Amino acid sequence: MIKVTRLNKQEYYINPHQIEYIETKPDTTIQMLSGKNFVVLEKISVVIERIVEYRRLIGAFKNEE
Numbered sequence: 001m002i003k004v005t006r007l008n009k010q011e012y013y014i015n016p017h018q019i020e021y022i023e024t025k026p027d028t029t030i031q032m033l034s035g036k037n038f039v040v041l042e043k044i045s046v047v048i049e050r051i052v053e054y055r056r057l058i059g060a061f062k063n064e065e
Contacts (some may be wrong), residue, residue, distance in 0.1 A: 002050040004030065004040040014038060016051040 001013035007027065020031045022044050030038040030047065040047070 002047070002054050004038060004042055004047065004050075007039055007041060009041075012038065016054055019051075022047055 002016050003011055003013055005011050014030065014032070018033045020033050022028065022030050024044055027039045028042055028044055028047060030040060032038070042050075
């Protein structure tokens, strides 16, 4: 799970395997496979860094080489 912060400063943890796409419009919006949207304070680059860090932690990249 990765931590994100909603615009109201509330922190959430989301499953990065359930992210369909991320966009900026102008706030960073994360569209989940379930159809839910999360508008977060973090920039896209920060969210991507957290996803990569999480996938390294669980060893996901070993299966993708």
